[in-house]
Amino acid sequence: MKKISETFNTIKQAAEFSGLSEDTIRYYEKIGLLPYADRKANGHRTYSQYQLEAMIFLTRLKATGMTLEEMKHYRKLSEEGPTAIPKKIALLKKQKERIQNEVSRLLDTQRIIDYKIDHYNDILFNPDIDDSNCDPIE
Amino acid sequence: MKKISETFNTIKQAAEFSGLSEDTIRYYEKIGLLPYADRKANGHRTYSQYQLEAMIFLTRLKATGMTLEEMKHYRKLSEEGPTAIPKKIALLKKQKERIQNEVSRLLDTQRIIDYKIDHYNDILFNPDIDDSNCDPIE
DNA sequence: ATACATCTTGGAGTAGACTCCAAGTCAATG
DNA sequence: CATTGACTTGGAGTCTACTCCAAGATGTAT
Numbered sequence: 001m002k003k004i005s006e007t008f009n010t011i012k013q014a015a016e017f018s019g020l021s022e023d024t025i026r027y028y029e030k031i032g033l034l035p036y037a038d039r040k041a042n043g044h045r046t047y048s049q050y051q052l053e054a055m056i057f058l059t060r061l062k063a064t065g066m067t068l069e070e071m072k073h074y075r076k077l078s079e080e081g082p083t084a085i086p087k088k089i090a091l092l093k094k095q096k097e098r099i100q101n102e103v104s105r106l107l108d109t110q111r112i113i114d115y116k117i118d119h120y121n122d123i124l125f126n127p128d129i130d131d132s133n134c135d136p137i138e
Numbered sequence: 139m140k141k142i143s144e145t146f147n148t149i150k151q152a153a154e155f156s157g158l159s160e161d162t163i164r165y166y167e168k169i170g171l172l173p174y175a176d177r178k179a180n181g182h183r184t185y186s187q188y189q190l191e192a193m194i195f196l197t198r199l200k201a202t203g204m205t206l207e208e209m210k211h212y213r214k215l216s217e218e219g220p221t222a223i224p225k226k227i228a229l230l231k232k233q234k235e236r237i238q239n240e241v242s243r244l245l246d247t248q249r250i251i252d253y254k255i256d257h258y259n260d261i262l263f264n265p266d267i268d269d270s271n272c273d274p275i276e
Numbered sequence: 277a278t279a280c281a282t283c284t285t286g287g288a289g290t291a292g293a294c295t296c297c298a299a300g301t302c303a304a305t306g
Numbered sequence: 307c308a309t310t311g312a313c314t315t316g317g318a319g320t321c322t323a324c325t326c327c328a329a330g331a332t333g334t335a336t
Contacts, residue, residue, distance in 0.1 A: 106240060117231065165325085
């Protein structure tokens with residue numbers, strides 16, 4: 001039932017695939033955010049498809065505002081095996097909530113921007129309006 | 139037609155209202171992101187309601203991922219007066235688009251998290267599943 | 277008058293997340 | 307066999323956005 005990918009990639013390919021830079025990948029390994037990568041005979045890193053997906057997942061978590069420390073914590077739980085699954089679920093739910101808040105805030109801001117755009121358009125097409133003191137960022 | 143607020147606030151109150159720290163407010167003034175604040179006779183800064191709103195607007199722009207430099211640029215346009223309004227509209231639209239992308243990405247990530255939560259729940263309530271190699275963040 | 281709080285200034289220090297570099301290894305190509 | 311290119315390492319440097327500090331001025335309460 002195991003599915004282990006047989007294609008192995010260089011750090012360059014990993015960078016291309018994940019969107020991380022080679023330096024960043026090495027850096028993540030250095031700080032323990034990515035596991036120590038297997039090396040070829042000559043010492044070069046190799047990555048399986050499976051590890052590439054882990055990188056993608058990391059970039060996604062990061063995109064939600066998770067810090068590297070938090071991601072490390074998550075990874076640590078993964079190492080604990082199945083007993084840590086409830087903790088991981090809790091963490092994921094917390095993160096989901098954070099994203100929800102973030103989205104709300106963004107939509108909120110978008111509304112404010114819309115309001116401002118409208119407002120500026122009013123000024124442009126209706127030069128009578130004098131509100132030189134109404135725009136809270138002059 | 140002008141509406142100028144008559145209540146003036148200390149930096150402490152400005153911090154409370156805006157959510158920025160006092161240090162951050164001074165810092166923003168120092169780098170030219172906030173205009174040089176009026177001082178009382180003793181040199182202490184004062185802020186009108188109107189300036190407080192400007193701070194709130196800044197925090198909102200910041201929350202959308204704008205850098206301080208970009209916000210400075212926006213403020214500079216405001217100083218140019220009405221002729222810069224089209225530029226400001228363009229900037230706001232660009233930022234709105236960025237927010238839209240950000241929201242899409244977040245919702246995307248939320249879906250991935252949901253998928254993962256489901257997946258872990260499956261494992262918890264269905265211990266037969268062996269996927270020790272299927273979770274791309276071991 | 278003395279203590280305390282609240283502010284001022286310039287400048288130094290910090291945290292997080294990279295990003296770059298020098299010196300070296302190894303494999304393939306001309 | 308010399309060069310080129312892709313990689314390795316440890317460590318230093320950079321950027322952003324704060325955050326903290328020391329020394330000093332002023333205002334208010336006891």
